[in-house]
Amino acid sequence: IDHPRRSFLGTLALGAALAPFGAIGGARAQTSPSPAAPAAATGQRAQASFAPLKRITAGVLEVGYAEAGPADGPPVLLLHGWPYDIHSYVEVAPILAGAGCRVIVPYLRGYGTTRFLSEGTPRNGQQAALARDLIALMDALKIKQAV
Structure with missing residues (x-):
């Protein structure tokens, strides 16, 4: 049993479950104008x-x-949930990269450019399947531990 990976996946699952609530609360709590505020005032929005x-x-x-971000920075994996995709993090990734992190934002199975290698592979969106996919991705990218 790889305990650090299990701990990581448990934290990941909790974060995924709470992410929608944090995004809602964070939007209400914002008090300072964002960098996109001038564009929003004119009805335009910068496309990141x-x-x-x-x-x-x-x-x-x-x-x-x-x-x-830098290839040798501490790895940070950002995982989207349904019905969102990787673009949920298009404004967050540069902030983390600017702080020196190696940011990886994968399309989960069934989304974007991620494809099954075999027609015979069961299509399954359960958390255990997503966790296996994440471990396989970390192994393929030679990442031992990530946030």
């Missing part, structure tokens, strides 16, 4: 995006993912 996506074979998937 990731650098070109990367792809890697990881377990039963070919995973499409965005990456930002």
Whole structure:
């Protein structure tokens, strides 16, 4: 049993479960104007995006993912939930990368450019399947531990 990975996945599951509530509360608590405030005042919004996506074979998937920050920085994995995708983190990833983190934002199974390698692989969105996918991605990227 790899206890650090289990601890990571438990924290990840809790974070995923609480993420929608944090986003709602954070939006109400904002008191200072954001950098996009001038554009919002004119009815325009700056369009942020990731650098070109990367792809890697990881377990039963070919995973499409965005990456930002230094390759030797502490790894941070940002996982989206339904019905969102990696663009939920398009404004967060540069902040973490600017702080020196290696930020990886993968499309989960069934989303974006992530594809199953075999037609025979069961299509399953259970948390255990997503956890296996994440461990396979970490192994493929040679990441021992991440936040």
